[in-house]
Structures are given as C-alpha cells and as structure tokens.
Amino acid sequence: xSELAQQVRSGDVRALARAATVVENRxxxxxxxxxELFPYTGRAxxxxxxxxxxxxxxxxxxxxxxxxxxxxxxxxxxxxDPTSPYSGGAILGDRIRxxxxxxxxxxxxxxxxxxxxxxxxARTTTDMAVLFDAAGRDVVLVETVGVGQDEVExxxxxxxxxxxxxxxxxxxxxxxxxxxxxxxxxxxxxxSDLPGADKLEREVKASLSLAHRxxxxxxxxxxxxxxxxxxxxxTLAAARLFYQTGNSRSRAREIWALRLREMLRxxxxxxxxxxxxxxxxxxxxxxxxxxxxxxxDWLGSHA
Amino acid sequence: xSELAQQVRSGDVRALARAATVVENRxxxxxxxxxELFPYTGRAxxxxxxxxxxxxxxxxxxxxxxxxxxxxxxxxxxxxDPTSPYSGGAILGDRIRxxxxxxxxxxxxxxxxxxxxxxxxARTTTDMAVLFDAAGRDVVLVETVGVGQDEVExxxxxxxxxxxxxxxxxxxxxxxxxxxxxxxxxxxxxxSDLPGADKLEREVKASLSLAHRxxxxxxxxxxxxxxxxxxxxxTLAAARLFYQTGNSRSRAREIWALRLREMLRxxxxxxxxxxxxxxxxxxxxxxxxxxxxxxxDWLGSHA
Numbered sequence: 001x002s003e004l005a006q007q008v009r010s011g012d013v014r015a016l017a018r019a020a021t022v023v024e025n026r027x028x029x030x031x032x033x034x035x036e037l038f039p040y041t042g043r044a045x046x047x048x049x050x051x052x053x054x055x056x057x058x059x060x061x062x063x064x065x066x067x068x069x070x071x072x073x074x075x076x077x078x079x080x081d082p083t084s085p086y087s088g089g090a091i092l093g094d095r096i097r098x099x100x101x102x103x104x105x106x107x108x109x110x111x112x113x114x115x116x117x118x119x120x121x122a123r124t125t126t127d128m129a130v131l132f133d134a135a136g137r138d139v140v141l142v143e144t145v146g147v148g149q150d151e152v153e154x155x156x157x158x159x160x161x162x163x164x165x166x167x168x169x170x171x172x173x174x175x176x177x178x179x180x181x182x183x184x185x186x187x188x189x190x191x192s193d194l195p196g197a198d199k200l201e202r203e204v205k206a207s208l209s210l211a212h213r214x215x216x217x218x219x220x221x222x223x224x225x226x227x228x229x230x231x232x233x234x235t236l237a238a239a240r241l242f243y244q245t246g247n248s249r250s251r252a253r254e255i256w257a258l259r260l261r262e263m264l265r266x267x268x269x270x271x272x273x274x275x276x277x278x279x280x281x282x283x284x285x286x287x288x289x290x291x292x293x294x295x296x297d298w299l300g301s302h303a
Numbered sequence: 304x305s306e307l308a309q310q311v312r313s314g315d316v317r318a319l320a321r322a323a324t325v326v327e328n329r330x331x332x333x334x335x336x337x338x339e340l341f342p343y344t345g346r347a348x349x350x351x352x353x354x355x356x357x358x359x360x361x362x363x364x365x366x367x368x369x370x371x372x373x374x375x376x377x378x379x380x381x382x383x384d385p386t387s388p389y390s391g392g393a394i395l396g397d398r399i400r401x402x403x404x405x406x407x408x409x410x411x412x413x414x415x416x417x418x419x420x421x422x423x424x425a426r427t428t429t430d431m432a433v434l435f436d437a438a439g440r441d442v443v444l445v446e447t448v449g450v451g452q453d454e455v456e457x458x459x460x461x462x463x464x465x466x467x468x469x470x471x472x473x474x475x476x477x478x479x480x481x482x483x484x485x486x487x488x489x490x491x492x493x494x495s496d497l498p499g500a501d502k503l504e505r506e507v508k509a510s511l512s513l514a515h516r517x518x519x520x521x522x523x524x525x526x527x528x529x530x531x532x533x534x535x536x537x538t539l540a541a542a543r544l545f546y547q548t549g550n551s552r553s554r555a556r557e558i559w560a561l562r563l564r565e566m567l568r569x570x571x572x573x574x575x576x577x578x579x580x581x582x583x584x585x586x587x588x589x590x591x592x593x594x595x596x597x598x599x600d601w602l603g604s605h606a
Binding site: 031032034035038039041042249252253254255256257258259260261263264265266267268269272274277278280281282284285287290291292293294295296298299 | 334335337338341342344345552555556557558559560561562563564566567568569570571572575577580581583584585587588590593594595596597598599601602
C-alpha cells in the first residue's frame with residue numbers, strides 16, 4: 001500500500017486533502033490510490049441533500065454536521081456546484097456556512113465545481129466519497145446547489161437522498177420540485193414555522209400516495225427549522241431507517257453499473273486524439289461532411 | 304434519398320413530426336435520415352433561450368414566435384425539460400403557452416424531456432435542430448426550463464444564446480445567474496416595467512465590464528415586456544447582429560467537436576453488453592472487486 005493510502009486510512013486530515021486533490025484533478029496516481037482504498041469502504045453513511053434554491057440546503061448540512069459532531073461522529077462534506085460552467089467554485093465557497101467547524105478535524109469539507117462538459121462531477125463525487133469513507137468518516141454529506149438533472153443524479157449517488165422543501169414558493173419552483181419528488185428517500189420541510197408548511201406537507205403526501213416505488217418504501221416527511229437545529233435528530237433517524245432497510249444496497253448496484261459505463265466511455269474516448277475531433281468539426285461546419293458519416297467511418301476503422 | 308427525407312425537405316409538417324419521433328427514439332434509421340438531411344442545413348438561425356425559473360422564457364419564446372410569424376418567417380420550437388429524470392414531459396406540455404399557433408403549420412413545436420442518464424438531451428436537441436433546419440424552418444428556438452448545467456450546455460448549442468433575467472429576484476437566484484452570465488450572447492431583461500430593472504441592468508453591465516470574451520463581443524442588453532410583445536423586435540435584431548459577426552461559426556466548430564466526442568463515446572460503449580455492467584456492479588457492492596481494477600481489466604481485454 002502506498003504511503004498516501006496508508007495516511008488516508010489512518011484518518012490523517014492533511015493526507016485526505018492531498019488525496020482529494022489527486023482525485024479531483026484526475027492525476028495519474030488517482031486510480032491506483034482509489035483501488036488501494038476501495039476495500040476499506042462501505043462503512044460510512046453517505047447522505048445526499050438536494051432541493052430548490054433558497055430551501056436552506058447549506059443550513060441543513062451545517063445543522064446535521066453540528067448534530068453528528070455532538071454525537072461524536074466524524075463528518076465529510078462534499079459540496080457540489082455544477083451551475084457555473086466557467087468560473088469554478090467561488091460562489092459555493094461563499095455559501096458554505098460551516099465556519100463553526102473551521103478548526104475541527106472531525107469535519108472535512110471539500111467544494112467542487114464543474115470541469116467542462118457534462119458527467120465529470122458525478123464521477124468525481126463518487127470517487128471523493130470513496131476517499132472519505134476509506135478515511136473513516138462516519139457520515140459523508142453530499143450537498144448540491146440546485147435541482148438540475150446533474151444535481152439530481154449526484155444526490156442519487158448517496159446511500160440516502162434527502163430532498164429539502166420549503167413552504168411558500170411560487171409555481172415555477174413547484175414545477176421544478178416535480179423533478180425531485182421521485183428521488184427522495186426522506187423529505188425535509190425546512191423553515192416549517194413559515195405559513196404554508198401544513199399545505200406543503202399535504203401536497204407532498206398527496207404526491208406520495210400517487211407514486212409507487214419499486215422498493216415499497218414510503219419516504220417519511222420530517223419538519224425542521226434547520227437554523228435553530230430543530231428536527232435534525234428526526235432527519236438523521238429517518239435517513240438511518242431507510243439505510244437499514246437495505247434498499248440502498250440495490251440502489252448502489254444500479255449506480256455502480258451506470259458509473260462503470262461512464263468510466264469505460266471516458267477511457268475508450270481517450271484513445272482518440274483531440275485534433276481528430278477539431279478537424280472533423282471544421283469539416284462539419286463547412287458542410288464538407290456530416291457528423292453521422294464521420295462517426296461511422298471512425299467506428300469502422302477502430303472496430 | 305429516402306421518401307421521409309424528401310418529405311421533410313419539402314416542408315411537410317406531418318413528415319417532420321414522424322422524423323422527430325425517429326430521431327427522439329433513436330430508431331435504427333435515425334442516422335441515415337440525419338445523414339441525408341445534413342447537407343441541407345446551415346440556413347436556419349438557431350436561438351437558445353435560457354434563464355432563471357420564473358423569468359418568462361416560455362412567454363418570450365411565444366412572443367418571438369408571434370413576431371417571426373408576422374414577419375412571414377417559419378419557426379420550429381424545441382422545448383427541453385431535463386429537470387424530471389423519471390416522469391417525462393408532462394410539466395413542459397403545461398408550460399408552453401403557444402396555443403395561438405396551434406393550427407398554424409408555420410409553427411412546429413416539439414417538447415423533449417430527459418431519457419435516463421446525462422448527455423442524451425444535448426445530442427437529441429442538436430439532431431432535432433438539424434431536422435428543423437433541413438425542413439426549411441427560418442428560425443429554430445431552443446427553450447430550456449432551468450439553469451442546470453445540462454440546460455446551459457443545451458442553450459449553448461444554438462447559434463445565438465439569449466439569457467433572460469428578471470428584476471427583483473433573491474440572492475439564490477443571483478447566485479444561479481452567475482453560472483449563465485458567461486454564455487449570453489444577448490441579455491434580455493424581461494418584465495422590465497418591474498421595480499429593480501435599472502438596478503439589474505447596472506449589475507449586468509458591471510459584470511460584463513469585468514468579463515473578457517475571446518471573441519470580443521459585448522452582449523447587448525435588451526429590455527422586454529414579453530407578455531405585451533414589447534422589445535421583441537429589438538431582441539431579434541440583437542440576435543441577428545451577433546449571428547452576422549460570424550462568431551457563431553467558431554462556436555459551432557467547438558460544439559461539434561464536443562458532440563462528435565459524445566457520439567463516439569456512446570457508440571463505443573454499445574459494444575459492451577448490459578449484463579457485464581450489472582455483474583460487475585454486484586461485485587463492487589459486495590466489495591469482491593473495485594471499479595478501478597474492473598475498468599483496467601476490460602480495457603486490457605478490448606485494447
């Protein structure tokens with residue numbers, strides 16, 4: 001076993017930060033490191049948190065972290081921000097309100113923004129969770145900024161997916177919510193002291209009564225006021241309940257099948273040089289050729 | 304040339320609907336059809352519209368459509384909704400407010416929701432734009448629901464990307480906007496009679512003064528009240544101005560290079576049977592193996 005892998009295993013926080021950089025930048029040694037650490041995973045509870053902008057995801061993540069720390073558990077936080085295709089993680093850095101744990105080695109936070117075209121964040125998030133798990137973190141929180149498809153998929157990579165709702169949002173937000181209703185293992189109604197909390201709970205219940213999950217789980221609805229820490233123990237209890245049913249294991253098999261497919265696709269494509277794509281794209285724009293014929297040619301010659 | 308391709312070329316609306324289904328479902332004949340039609344593309348102006356939820360994207364798309372029809376232009380609308388990973392396009396159907404064109408063959412609308420894992424929508428949107436272009440539509444509008452990374456990437460597939468903003472949104476929405484500031488070729492401030500429109504315009508101008516685009520284009524800011532049709536001619540004029548600079552051609556080369564990469568990845572992966580992924584995923588969850596070793600094995604045996 002490499003020195004870095006040993007240090008990560010021992011829970012060394014600086015080694016974990018170094019390893020996270022190796023993984024995030026996809027450095028050459030990333031795969032070997034992950035391969036060494038993977039057998040030591042499967043112990044952490046990985047919680048995904050998603051929900052509408054403004055619902056209080058960061059506040060909930062902070063409250064869960066505080067609760068876990070007071071229970072003596074160690075925490076890793078992966079904060080994912082795929083909304084900014086160019087500018088990197090600056091926004092997210094501002095958003096994280098976990099300053100109370102700044103000097104606490106029991107809380108390790110990693111922010112990740114997108115790098116380029118789609119798909120990369122899901123891969124890096126999974127690999128980062130492997131690292132945190134192998135490093136002995138009891139709980140790994142995966143927090144996403146919004147409710148785009150990427151973010152929904154990333155939240156689903158977790159053992160348990162928590163969907164955060166908040167009373168009194170307009171119609172558009174309700175429409176967005178429809179996209180995340182199906183992925184919730186636990187619903188949290190945050191800011192539940194606001195008017196409309198009862199109405200929202202009834203709406204969620206109504207939509208649950210129409211849904212039929214293959215695993216027959218009925219997602220519990222927990223009310224919180226995350227800023228005051230209210231309802232956080234209930235949220236964690238609900239998440240653990242789902243985890244104990246074993247449903248997250250069959251989900252994990254699905255997710256890994258998809259992840260393997262992505263990993264393989266990425267590796268296969270690396271065999272084709274960038275210039276080949278650029279030249280062909282110029283031909284397409286000049287209408288000298290078409291993309292469909294070009295792909296057929298390439299596949300023929302690499303069959 | 305196949306009969307369907309000929310009919311699409313002649314502008315036959317029912318043939319276009321049939322062809323769109325062939326492309327959306329990725330039926331076997333889709334590639335041949337697109338290959339036949341591709342040489343007849345490059346004539347349409349493809350406009351991407353994206354922006355925060357609630358900014359009025361559907362209303363703007365409807366107003367642009369009305370304006371183009373009164374100018375005697377034909378329109379194709381591709382309405383993309385990637386927020387719902389499971390439920391399909393029901394939400395989007397409700398959102399489209401183009402009923403006034405229901406009986407007008409000069410307006411052809413296609414709604415698309417996501418199918419499964421990431422990436423598919425970008426591919427289908429490009430292919431659909433190829434169809435509409437070959438069918439002689441003067442303008443193709445690509446409208447996306449939200450501002451997730453997928454949607455940003457889809458809006459960028461257009462010749463000209465319009466980013467829609469609206470005065471008086473909260474902090475979270477401002478944060479989301481940061482992700483779409485860089486992709487705008489034209490800014491539209493909708494509902495510009497609301498308080499805060501001046502402030503929003505100043506903010507956009509301030510952020511533009513900090514940005515430096517490789518093509519040296521300064522995105523114009525157009526004010527609209529889309530529900531009244533105000534500012535729509537100005538929006539179209541701004542979009543055409545960008546198109547005439549030729550900057551969209553260099554963008555098109557970039558986009559096609561990325562699209563070719565995706566197409567090739569998809570085709571390469573089709574050679575591996577689904578069962579192979581499922582079996583390996585079960586081994587991973589049982590910690591009998593790790594994903595990184597599995598991929599190395601597969602690549603070795605298919606090298």
